[in-house]
Amino acid sequence: MGTLLPPLLAAVNRWLAPASPETGVRDGGLLLWDYTMFGVVVLHWSLVLTLALACIIVRVMKGPAYVADAYALPDRPDDAFDDPPVNHRVFRRADGGHCDGNVRR
Numbered sequence: 025m026g027t028l029l030p031p032l033l034a035a036v037n038r039w040l041a042p043a044s045p046e047t048g049v050r051d052g053g054l055l056l057w058d059y060t061m062f063g064v065v066v067l068h069w070s071l072v073l074t075l076a077l078a079c080i081i082v083r084v085m086k087g088p089a090y091v092a093d094a095y096a097l098p099d100r101p102d103d104a105f106d107d108p109p110v111n112h113r114v115f116r117r118a119d120g121g122h123c124d125g126n127v128r129r
Contacts, residue, residue, distance in 0.1 A: 026068035030061035 037057050 026072070027065055030064040030068075034058050034061040 034057060038054055041054055
């Protein structure tokens, strides 16, 4: 839509402009409008390409999703809020399992 709408507006502007045999301010205004719509298309594409580059950079820097923060869920969600919170750390083992910080390795 960002590429098709400005040329469409320029075409509609030329179609609705009154026909005049002499050249003058009207033709200059139409030409200025055409150049402005061309600039809008170039601006749109530069913004799209900049956003795409930023998305690629974020994707590369973020890495795969499987190494995201691990959170050990309780076995039964009903009883999860009955006990007082316990301060312990969960470590990820090399084989993908979890172990408490209190367990001796």
